[in-house]
Amino acid sequence: MKMNFKAIEKKWQKRWEDKKAFSAKEDSKKKKFYVLEMYPYPSGSGLHMGHAFNYTIGDILARFKRMNGFNVLYPMGYDSFGLPAENAAIKAGKHPKKSTDEAIKKYIKQQKTLGLSYDWNRILMSHDSEYYKWNQFWFLKFLEKGLVYRKKSPVNWCSKCNTVLANEQVLGGCCWRHEDTEVKIKHLEQWFIKTTAYANELLDCIDNLQWPDKIKTMQKNWIGKSHGTEIDFEVNGKKFPVFTTRPDTIYGVTFMVISAQHPRLMEFVTKEQKKEVERFLKKIKRVSQKSMKEVEELDKEGVFTGSYAVNPVTKEKVPVWAGNFVVADYGSGMVMAVPAHDQRDFEFAKKYNINIKVVIQPETYELDAKKMSRAYTGEGNLINSDKFNNMNNREAIIKITKFLEKNKLGRETIQFKLRDWLISRQRYWGTPIPVVYCNKCGIVPVPEKDLPVLLPMNVKFGEGNPLATNEKFVNTKCPKCGSKARRETDTMDTFFDSSWYYMRYCDNKNKKEPFDKKKVNYWMPVDQYIGGAEHACLHLLYSRFFTKALRDMGFVKFGEPFIKLFNQGMLHGEDGAVMSKSRGNVVLPEEISERYGIDTARLFLMSIASPDKDIEWSDRGIEGSSRFIRKVINYFDKVEIIKNVEARIESKLNKTIKEVTKDIECLRYNLAIIKIRDLFNSLPEKVSKDVLEKSLKLFHPFCPHITEELWEKLGNKSFITLEKWPIADEKKIDERFDMQEQAVKKLKSDIEQIKKLTGKKAPKVYVYVLPRELEIYKSVDGIKVFAVNDKNKYDPENKSKKAKPNKPAIYLE
RNA sequence: GCGGGAGUGCCGGAGUGGUCAAACGGGCAGGACUUAAGAUCCUGUGGCUUAGUGCCUACGCAGGUUCGAAUCCUGUCUCCCGCACCA
Numbered sequence: 001m002k003m004n005f006k007a008i009e010k011k012w013q014k015r016w017e018d019k020k021a022f023s024a025k026e027d028s029k030k031k032k033f034y035v036l037e038m039y040p041y042p043s044g045s046g047l048h049m050g051h052a053f054n055y056t057i058g059d060i061l062a063r064f065k066r067m068n069g070f071n072v073l074y075p076m077g078y079d080s081f082g083l084p085a086e087n088a089a090i091k092a093g094k095h096p097k098k099s100t101d102e103a104i105k106k107y108i109k110q111q112k113t114l115g116l117s118y119d120w121n122r123i124l125m126s127h128d129s130e131y132y133k134w135n136q137f138w139f140l141k142f143l144e145k146g147l148v149y150r151k152k153s154p155v156n157w158c159s160k161c162n163t164v165l166a167n168e169q170v171l172g173g174c175c176w177r178h179e180d181t182e183v184k185i186k187h188l189e190q191w192f193i194k195t196t197a198y199a200n201e202l203l204d205c206i207d208n209l210q211w212p213d214k215i216k217t218m219q220k221n222w223i224g225k226s227h228g229t230e231i232d233f234e235v236n237g238k239k240f241p242v243f244t245t246r247p248d249t250i251y252g253v254t255f256m257v258i259s260a261q262h263p264r265l266m267e268f269v270t271k272e273q274k275k276e277v278e279r280f281l282k283k284i285k286r287v288s289q290k291s292m293k294e295v296e297e298l299d300k301e302g303v304f305t306g307s308y309a310v311n312p313v314t315k316e317k318v319p320v321w322a323g324n325f326v327v328a329d330y331g332s333g334m335v336m337a338v339p340a341h342d343q344r345d346f347e348f349a350k351k352y353n354i355n356i357k358v359v360i361q362p363e364t365y366e367l368d369a370k371k372m373s374r375a376y377t378g379e380g381n382l383i384n385s386d387k388f389n390n391m392n393n394r395e396a397i398i399k400i401t402k403f404l405e406k407n408k409l410g411r412e413t414i415q416f417k418l419r420d421w422l423i424s425r426q427r428y429w430g431t432p433i434p435v436v437y438c439n440k441c442g443i444v445p446v447p448e449k450d451l452p453v454l455l456p457m458n459v460k461f462g463e464g465n466p467l468a469t470n471e472k473f474v475n476t477k478c479p480k481c482g483s484k485a486r487r488e489t490d491t492m493d494t495f496f497d498s499s500w501y502y503m504r505y506c507d508n509k510n511k512k513e514p515f516d517k518k519k520v521n522y523w524m525p526v527d528q529y530i531g532g533a534e535h536a537c538l539h540l541l542y543s544r545f546f547t548k549a550l551r552d553m554g555f556v557k558f559g560e561p562f563i564k565l566f567n568q569g570m571l572h573g574e575d576g577a578v579m580s581k582s583r584g585n586v587v588l589p590e591e592i593s594e595r596y597g598i599d600t601a602r603l604f605l606m607s608i609a610s611p612d613k614d615i616e617w618s619d620r621g622i623e624g625s626s627r628f629i630r631k632v633i634n635y636f637d638k639v640e641i642i643k644n645v646e647a648r649i650e651s652k653l654n655k656t657i658k659e660v661t662k663d664i665e666c667l668r669y670n671l672a673i674i675k676i677r678d679l680f681n682s683l684p685e686k687v688s689k690d691v692l693e694k695s696l697k698l699f700h701p702f703c704p705h706i707t708e709e710l711w712e713k714l715g716n717k718s719f720i721t722l723e724k725w726p727i728a729d730e731k732k733i734d735e736r737f738d739m740q741e742q743a744v745k746k747l748k749s750d751i752e753q754i755k756k757l758t759g760k761k762a763p764k765v766y767v768y769v770l771p772r773e774l775e776i777y778k779s780v781d782g783i784k785v786f787a788v789n790d791k792n793k794y795d796p797e798n799k800s801k802k803a804k805p806n807k808p809a810i811y812l813e
Numbered sequence: 814g815c816g817g818g819a820g821u822g823c824c825g826g827a828g829u830g831g832u833c834a835a836a837c838g839g840g841c842a843g844g845a846c847u848u849a850a851g852a853u854c855c856u857g858u859g860g861c862u863u864a865g866u867g868c869c870u871a872c873g874c875a876g877g878u879u880c881g882a883a884u885c886c887u888g889u890c891u892c893c894c895g896c897a898c899c900a
Contacts, residue, residue: 172897214817218895221816226899244900257900300898330899337900344898415900536895607838609826614893621825625840627853634853671827674837742832746866748856752862799864810865 003709005597012708015111017638021719022066022117024069024260026506028524033070034523036502036562038531039077039124042103043084048586050571050579050615057667058530061114063701064664066117066720067725073358073523074117075505076106077124081132081495083161083177086429089298096429097457100127114589115598115704117721122508126497127429131504133452134514135496136434140445140544141205145282147549151441154261155422156183156330162465163426164190166493167419168222168538183262184699188501189498191433191490192422195545199223201559202544211565212542212612218536222648224417229401231410232335234310235268243331243415247404248396249338251385252359254349255331256309257322257335260284260330267453268320270306270697277303277322284324298324310334311411313386313400323348331415339375340367346375359384360393409591421542423493428459428466430491438478438485447479450793453487459464498539499546502526502561515557521557528561532570540565568668569614571605576616589615596626603629606669608704629706632680633697640686648740650732652682653691658728660698673702687715694726740776747777747808754812768793768809769801777808 015024031548039060040051062074083102085096087335092099104125111118125132142148156165158175169176170183193544195202203223206216228245233256240255258265259283269277280303291452302323309320311768325344339349339356349356356369360380367376381390382396391399404410424433432445432453437481456473459466467473467489478485500514506523507515532538540562547561570578580586592601604625608615656679676699683695692714700707700720711720751765766782769777771787786793786808788800794809803809 192862199834212817217817221896224899228900242900246900325898325900327899335900344900487852533894604838613826616825618825618839621839630853667864670837674865675829677837752863752864797864802865808866811863 003597005599005705005708006593008709009115009593010088011115011707015708016117016719016721017120018654019719020060020121021722022072022074022119023083024071024075024119026071026519028071030069030071031747032073032523033065034073034526035065035528035530036073036075036505036526036530037399038535039079039109039498039501039531041079041082042100042107044088044099044103044106045581046103046106047114048579048581048588049592049601049605050586051590052114052601053571053611053615054530054568055114055116056109056389056602056605057566057611057669059114059704060664060669060701061528061667062117063721064725066346066721067697067700067723067748073122073505075119075122075124076116076118077122077501077505077506077508078103078107078126079251079498080125080127081430081491081497083163083427086427086461089429091573093461097127100125110589113593113598115602117704119747122505123320124492124504124508125500126431126501127455129452129454129510130511131501132431132455132497133505134500135431135492136446136451136453137448138490138495138500138550139434140448140451141553142193142446142549144295145553146551146687147197148191149194149420150189150191151186152189153192154263155188157188158183159184160176162366164188164422164424164496167424168421168495168541171211173472181566187263190422190424193423194607195421195542195543196416196418199225199416199418199544201548202541203558205322205544206653206791207459209565210563211559212533212567215533215536215540215565219541219547222418222537222541223425224415226415228413229397229404229410230331230413231404233311233336234312235335236307238415240334241308241332241410242336242337243413246338246341246397247395247400248382248388249341249359249399250311250336251382251388252338252340253311253314253316253336254339254355254357255337255345255582256317256606257323257337257345257348258320259326259333260302260304260322260324260749261328262322262333263328264333265305268305268307270321271654273304273306277305279303280322280675285796294405300351302348302352311405312407319682321348321352329419339371340372341375341377343375343377346372347666357384387463421493421545423496424490425493426468426490427460427464428455428491431455432467433488433490433492435486435488436476436478436490438481438483440483440574441480441485443633444478444480444485450479465643467491493540495542499542500550502529502543503550503556517525517555517557519527520555524556525558525560526562528564528566529733530566530568533567550746561640566612568611572614572616573575574617574619579617592622596622596628597705599706600626607673608670610670611667628677628680629703633706633710635680636692636713639683639692641689641692642686643688645686645688645691645734646684647734649682649684649687649691649738650729651734651737652679653694654728654730654732655738657694657726658730661725664701671703672698678703696720697723697726736775743776746811751783751812754810764813766794766799766811766813768795770803770809773808 012366035058062072066072070812080100085100088099089096118520126132156170158165158181160178160181161175173182174184176179203225207222220732227247228243229247232239232241245642302321305320305322307320307650309318310422316767337345340358341346341360358367358369359382361367361383362378362380379393382391383391389395401412434453436444438444440654456470461472463469474486476485476487503515503520503524507519510516543561550556551559558664558783573579575585577583577585604622609624656675660672660675694708696707708720767783768788769785771789775785788803799809800809
């Protein structure tokens, strides 16, 4: 039978759509299952095989779960706000709205041809005011709750993006979109979301998530909790708290270092030192313009500020230095330096000839401050530490902290690396922040009833922030007092959009509220989330924050958005590089579909390796999948349907059902495919309809169109995709058949071996077996089988006497 | 520097304590079919060896634990990824 793949694909795609085969309704009594892929940014260049790979992973699971009786929610939407569209607008003069709408249209068309079983009715787009209106709604709610605040602070600025960035969007000191562009620090007044309010919970709940360990670790490290002690040092008569994890070394402090980027640095600089400090600041600024590599290898450098700090326990005066290696916004931006027991402090002290004082003595040898070549950071007993002498340093950490607390000189504390999320963006193509500035009332939130604050369409690009230059947008009236006011012209980080879109799918058309609570509580959390690992500390973290915040405001009843997370691998082109348009190594689904049908592409993508691994596209490799598909089609064309099948087939079928079911559940699609192939390869020419149907069902999630077609060909009127997944009948699984299969294999290889040894190319083969084994071997092709006790057997060399149980004797002639 | 992962045949990849020379696919070789090519089908594809089901060798490298290791442990090399002066 020849199959017109294209026609078949269209036929079934249309039927699925017409009959709303994949529409999800929450009133079902069935158990829900929410499968979701991270919604894509609709780039103008459309989809390539890499996208197909990604979406197929989810589609297979969605179809599988549906067939297993789950009420499946499997939606798709578009992360359609963002810089690329706006930059394209500046370059090409095309309005982002227009290019975005076109790109989305293209995406939908392409995704539909992939045969993905989305419920298209639930589509959402973040640039739709029906969606971003609710971003504004959440912003106001957060504001009410004190989870949003405006603050002037040093922020990351990317000169290429022309906007500030969140901490999470700075990678290795550079912009996440521009690897070659180092972010600059600007002091600006910006909107922040208080993600740190949930730092503890965000950290603690990670352990309960069924996420890849890698992502969990990354997120844990990003949140970065450390226990320590805050110690008050007195500088110029003012208290200055300093965070340390090593209060046991307090007696070893010989200097202090304040971050060169510290906003209060100049307060500590004396007249005499001012010039030198300024020179130093200029110098490190120059260095920071250089490449990241050089910064990495940077020496610890610093300059004396002229001020002194008083050690609260020793009352000693120690110099305060400004240093390039102290992080300004961690702790208080100043550290106590203990050169004897901290490598960085050690290097610094050596360089500037600062005193080194040993206060921890290791058990096995004696430290000498003058001879040390590096800091001793291990454990030991305290010395030079007054009443804490001889105490083990672990104990001293606790005791000294208690002592400080008692004397109100310090306190036990916890520090996080996590910063609040900066969401202001000085860009046009995003959600307007719903706030106005009134000369009389100050910052006034836009009332809920006035939402959405619409993004104006008629704007000028290329002359700064198009919102700021749009008088019509900017000038407004204060909602409180009615006098003249100006609108906030910053828009929200698009990660705000993606922090809750998965909830909107549950009720995407709601005009009165972001979503109906009942619906969200029915569908959420997402049971299986699929997407790239690059979002470990971005989208995945923000979404977790959002969920917790919404829970505490009573909007939802769950605290985690994504129960299971799966990171798909990257598809590489035949040249070995990640498939991308800029690389020029893309393979387009359309082309492959034209030649082989999309099912073949799906099958191939899933067979290469486990879907969490990086894989390489291969034009040759797909031939193998194509061959198999043709084989299956031909088989259905010729197969003769009979009532009963051999127990051997039943055993194989049920074993395959059992294993494939498990494999798909664990997203081990590659293994499932191997077993399905094996099953089809071992089906005989005459077989029962039941076996055919069950086999076809197992195959369906991978190749949905062809299996529908064959299902129909078997005389079925229903959709196979809505049929019940077969259940393995354990009673029918008989390992003996496998053993027999092995035995036959072994016999064949033995015959081959003898052929090789004797040099006989196409001999006649006679096999002698024990009478009870006759059944096992009699159907093997190309050999003549005798029972050893057969009087009429042909055995000129009397080989039959060599036959043993499970070891047939062989004679070649 | 710290953290995570990986190193198996000609190649992509299975296998995570015994039944494994290693699933499945690709490639290659031989055969069948064909005037021929393609498609298709069959067979082979570490080495040795006796007309056989045996032996040896292999899972980056070197050791160790174990009756037994690709699989566990230690060291070491290489590669990939993430974080990076967080006190």
